[in-house]
Amino acid sequence: MNAASVAPDVEIPFDHRQSAHCESGVIASLLRHQNLPISEPMAFGIAAGLGFAYLPFIKFGGLPLFAYRMPPGSIIRGLTRRLGIEMHFETFRQPAAGMQALDQYLSRGRAVGIQTSAFWLSYFPPDMRFHFNAHNLVVYGKHGNNYLISDPVIDIRVECDADSLRKARFTRGVLAPKGLLYYPQYIPPKPDLPRAIRKAILYTTGMMLYVPVPILGVHGIRMVARKIRNLQSRAQHHNKLLLGHMVRMQEEIGTGGAGFRFLYASFLQEAAGVLGKPGLAAMADELTAVGDEWRRFALHAAKMCKGRMPMDYGLLADQLLDCAEREARIYKRLRAEVK
Amino acid sequence: MKKNEVPQQNAKAFMGHSKVLYALDEQGRYVPTPCNGWEAEEIVLDQAIAEFQHSAAAAWQRARQGVGSALEYHMYRQRMDLVLLAQSTGFFRWRVRRHLRPGVFEKLSNRCRQHYAEALGLAPAQLDVLPDQL
DSSP states (O other), X not given: OOHHHHSOOEEOOOOOOOOSSHHHHHHHHHHHHTTOOOOHHHHHHHTTOEEEEEEEEEEETTEEEEEEESOTTHHHHHHHHHHTOEEEEEOOSSHHHHHHHHHHHHHTTOOEEEEEOSSSOTTSOGGGOOOOSOEEEEEEEEETTEXXXXXXXXXXXXXXXXXXXXHHHTOOSTTOOTTOEEEEEEOXXXXXXXXXXXXXXXXXXXXXXXXXXXXXXXXXHHHHHHHHHTOOGGGHHHHHHHHHHHHIIIIITTXXXXXXXXXXXXXXXXXXXXXXXXXXXXXXXXHHHHHHHHHHHHHHHHHHHHTSSOOOHHHHHHHHHHHHHHHHHHHHHHHHHHO | OBGGGSOBOOOGGGTTOOEEEEEEOTTSOEEEEEEOBOHHHHHHHHHHHHHHHHHHHHHHHHHHTTSSOHHHHHHHHTTOXXXXXXXXXXXXXXXXXXXXXXXXXXXXXXXXXHHHHHHHTSOGGGGGOOOSOO
C-alpha cells in the first residue's frame, strides 16, 4: 500500500455552483471561496474573455481552430491582474510530485484549481470526452482513492479516481497542463471594480475592432463568412465536418450559448448597475439579439450537415456577416459609453 | 434568448446531466439556466463521434487484412489522430506514421510500446490486440 492511499480523508467545505465555462467558473468559485463574491459573467467580463479568432494554421483533426474567446489561461490572468489579485501557480515535471503536492494542499485545508485534459476524467459522460487539454476544475477533498471535485461545467459534485486524475493532469501535447495547480494568494480588501470593468471593456472592444489582423475580431468573423461562401460543393464531406466543428466550438465547449455572447451580455447588464450607466444595459440587449442570430446560424449549419435543410453556404455567410456588422456597431458604442 | 426558449431536448450524450446557458428571465435579467440538450449540438457531436468511429472501422479492416496495425485502430478508438498521437507520445510524426505499419509495429521496442500505452491509456500488451468484431 502506498502513502497516498493511507492518507486520512479530507473534505473542505466548498460551494459548488455550475457555470457555463470552466475557466471563468473555477476562478469565480475560488474567489467566492475566499470571500470575494463575484459572479461568473463578471469574472469573464473583467478578464476580457470575449473574442473571436480564426486560426487556420492550428489544426484539430485536420480542421482549423475557431475561437470565440481569448486563449486558455487568459481569463484567470486577465481577471486577477485587473483586480490586483495575486495567484499562486505551480507546475510539475514528475506526475508523482504533482499528485503529492495536491494531497498536501488538501490536507492543509486548501481547495485548489487544476488544469486537466477532458478525455481522462472518469466522471465525464463518454460521448463528451475529447482530447482538450485546458479544462479547469476545483479539487476540494479526497475520500480513499477518490478526489472530490467541483467541476464547474457539471451540475453536481463529482469524484475522480487518482489514476485518471493523474493522467488527466499530465497528458502531453498542445496546451499540456503539466500538472498546473493554482489558488489566489492575496486578494486586496477593496478591489476597484468600476475601473477594472472600464479597462476590460476597452480592451475587449479594441481587440474585436482594431487589431490589424484579418483573422481576429470582427475581421475574423468576416473572413470566415468569405471562406464559407467560397466552399466548393464537391468537397461536401469536408465542408460538413468544418461547419460541424465550428458549431461545436461555438455551442458545445462550455460557452454559455452563442459562443460566449450571452455570457458577455450578462456581464454588460451587471456592469450597467455597477457603473450606473444604463447605456450598457441597452448594449446588453443588442448583444443578446446578436447572440440569437449566432444560435440561428448554428442551428442552420447543423441542420444542413444532417441534411434536414438544403446546403446553402451563401445563407450561412450572410448570417455571419450580419453578426459581424452588428457586433462592430455594439463595440463602437460600448467604447463611447465607458470612455 | 429567453429562459423559456432554452431548448430542453434531452440529449443522449449528456446522460441525464445538464449544462448552463445564460438566458433572460421574465424581467429581462440574465440568469444561469440549465439546458439538457439542443438539436444543433446533438447533430454536430454525433458527427464528430461518427467520424472517429468511421476511421476506427477502416483501421480495423486494414489490420484484419494485414495491411494496417492494431495500433492505428486503438489510436482512432481513443479519439486521436496521427498529429495528436505524435504530440502525446513525443515522437515525430514520421516515426508514428512508420510505427503504424504492421511489420514495424511488431518489432517495436518495449520502451516505445510503453510510450504508446501511456498515451492511449492501455496496457502495453493490449496494443497488439484487435477485437474480433467492432
